[in-house]
Amino acid sequence: LIPAIVVFIYLAIVLYIGIFAFRRAGGREKAEDYFLANRSLGPFVFLFSLFGTNMTAFAILGSSGHAFTNGIVTYGLMASSSGLVIPLTIFLIGTRVWALGKKYGFMTPVQMFRDRWECGHIGTCIFVVQATLLVPYIIIGIMGGGTTLNAVSGGRVPYWFGGAIVALVVMGYVFFGGMRGTAWVNTFQTVLFLLFGAVAVVVIGVAMGGFANAVKAMQASPALAPLLTRERISPLYFFSYTFIPLSAIAFPHILIFCLTARKMAQFKKTVIFYPLCILAIWLPCVFLGVVANRVTDVPQIRAKQEARRVLATQGKTMTPEARDELREQSSGDDVLLRLLERYAPLWLAGLLGAGIMAAVMASDSQILALSTMFTEDVFAYYGGTSRFGEAVQVQTGRIFVVILTLLAYAVALRAPETIFELAIQYAFSGFAALSPLLVAALFWKGSTKWGALAVTVWTVVAVVAVAVFQSMVPAPAPGPPTLIYSLGGYEIVTRTPGGTAVLGFMPVVPMVIVASLLMIIVSLVTSKPRAATLQKYFP
């Protein structure tokens, strides 16, 4: 019960931070103050909260779970590529968006697109697609909260109650604190995880009898040795993954966050230290996920390994449903929690449970971003603010936060988690495919609103097509992929155990390339914005 008490104390602290931020705002009901912390965040808060915003449950629990199943490749796939691409996009795109936001008062990406390309309803289309792709994150955050509280309390806190508490706490500090509260909470959470992540590695390593022994034993086992290399992953798949981090800058909550810096100089530390923060958090999670395979005295981990073994040896003769069930059983998303439960002393398990809780609660930024987008891109754009005033706009944003959180909680109670995990995978590719919008808006004078519409429609079509394809064609057993379509001896589309491949690449690669081509081709044959508008963006 002690870990659960520590987590509850942590939740009380973050709620207090949100309310403290509300008091700090001094009752000002200005939209810019509530939604963007008055564009006043300093370098320390800006770095840690931007990083914390990106560190979701998927990053912490998902990384160790992925490493448990796939081995050390997880770090190269997801962490080191993000450590290069994300700060690079913040440097190239984030700084420019910040400057335009400061100059012209933009608070959302859609406001900028509407102004840049002189469009109205196309901007609304972009808003709808962004919002639809973002919603699964909020739901999965609440689900993660319920699961984590249930695990750290040894099952004493039921899933529905844990999810409700997390939903209420997040709703509370977003409702009261707005962007300021969210940024402070994210900073607190990131510092907590950075501090205790390294401690966890040392404590678990010592308790396991040293990592050197565990790794050498894995090398000696034919079933586990491949997890210490990348021989089970194709180089094309590995390369494809470098396209996924393009999604980060296209996420509305990240781009909106870029508008909160007081000065552009704040970006300097963020850009430089971002890869090191990724290193500090992902390396322990991935390494612990890999060595969890050597743990023999935790029944839940043994059950996962047994499910994986059955899948590998008998998967080909099973029905797709039986394979899916075994995949679910072998999933390692809770291995980090199991290791803590088994090896960490109670106080540390509690602190790390709180750290994991912090990552799970990263849905706060997404809730606030959706609220900002709704009030700015819909409420204000269609005349709400001019008719009712800015104070009503802020209140509308707060009401939106409450309704969205309650709806997400209701869905989290009823729907299976795997659906939303899948939706998040599609969303990453979807946001990556939307990234050409930003590049074209900021760097290419010749881009047009019709090019933007083509990119948006293509993104929707591609995401839906991949989702439908994967639901209709069951995933094969571990081993070679199933060929679906070939041309001239080349394998064009294949169904892999983990998803889909197009010419051997993940779908995100053709999605981004086609989106970029559509932006170029459609823009070349359609009319450009007025010279005065172009002058604003390309002085």
Added chain:
Amino acid sequence: MTRILLVVVVTALYLLHQDFWFWRTANPLVFGFVPIGLFYHACFSVAASLVMWLLVKYAWPAHLESEVEQQQPEEDAAR
């Protein structure tokens, strides 16, 4: 010239991410327990940070900042 060099450095780093030379081996184990493929990518993260430092030092878009600063006093005066 500096910009071209920086583009080359960033491109080279992106290509170095595809380290096919450590694909099928865990050895040597760095510090006795870190597989070489994992250690390489940890070092890659440090290299990415250094490249970001180079970008910030030599290609910082200072003109954006000055444009904003120029506009702020004008707005303040207008109020």
